[in-house]
Amino acid sequence: MTQSEVEFFDNLAPRWDNDEIRSTPERINAVLDLLSIRKGDKVLDLGTGTGVLLPYLSERVGEEGEVTGVDLSEGMLSRAIEKYGNLGNVGFLRLDFEEENIPGEYDAVLLYSVFPHLHRPEATFGRLFERNVRPGGRVVVAFPSDERFINAIHEHRQSESGRLPSAPRLAELIRSWGYDADVAAYSEDIYVIIVSRPGR
Numbered sequence: 001m002t003q004s005e006v007e008f009f010d011n012l013a014p015r016w017d018n019d020e021i022r023s024t025p026e027r028i029n030a031v032l033d034l035l036s037i038r039k040g041d042k043v044l045d046l047g048t049g050t051g052v053l054l055p056y057l058s059e060r061v062g063e064e065g066e067v068t069g070v071d072l073s074e075g076m077l078s079r080a081i082e083k084y085g086n087l088g089n090v091g092f093l094r095l096d097f098e099e100e101n102i103p104g105e106y107d108a109v110l111l112y113s114v115f116p117h118l119h120r121p122e123a124t125f126g127r128l129f130e131r132n133v134r135p136g137g138r139v140v141v142a143f144p145s146d147e148r149f150i151n152a153i154h155e156h157r158q159s160e161s162g163r164l165p166s167a168p169r170l171a172e173l174i175r176s177w178g179y180d181a182d183v184a185a186y187s188e189d190i191y192v193i194i195v196s197r198p199g200r
């Protein structure tokens with residue numbers, strides 16, 4: 001992330017939870033229902049922001065599981081910690097996951113409303129699969145909308161993010177990098193691509 005992107009999210013942080021109206025419980029649960037997260041799973045939430053997914057993930061993995069929220073924006077991450085730092089199975093890391101390695105292997109690595117912000121998606125997928133995804137685990141690219149909504153927001157906010165392709169096109173691109181990518185849902189309400197690592 002560039003310094004100006006970090007500042008962009010630091011500035012958005014105080015109003016993120018009010019403005020981000022797409023992440024309703026129904027949409028979040030619809031996304032998470034597709035991921036077959038089980039009790040005891042370890043889940044990495046990359047670009048957790050203010051932690052919208054954290055209470056849902058915490059409940060799904062249960063006491064024996066573990067959820068780690070990662071974000072470089074201190075403004076965003078401090079809100080997540082304020083809201084969910086009390087959950088016993090949730091931890092936090094402040095780092096740039098495209099620059100720094102994350103310790104540990106996970107059953108699921110989520111990129112929820114994050115993919116357009118990646119600078120080097122292919123290299124980042126490579127590192128995640130090499131280091132952080134367990135055999136049988138998966139990386140998930142998801143949004144609580146389709147790409148038209150996301151691209152319109154980014155234009156409106158004049159952010160530095162790239163344009164998000166349709167789910168079938170993005171899955172095709174990810175397959176061209178050598179991964180097994182499937183569109184699990186694609187509608188106006190949810191966009192979910194599951195990239196799996198064989199072996200569970």
Ligand SMILES: C[S@@+](CC[C@H](N)C(=O)[O-])C[C@H]1O[C@@H](n2cnc3c(N)ncnc32)[C@H](O)[C@@H]1O
Pocket residue numbers: 001006009020023046047048049050051052070071072073076095096097098099112113114117118
């Ligand atoms: C659009 S927000 C989404 C936040 C949250 N997932 C949600 O849906 O509410 C994207 C988040 O990803 C974070 N982010 C983007 N690229 C990152 C990177 N390379 N390392 C760490 N955090 C990153 C930003 O700081 C921001 O909080």
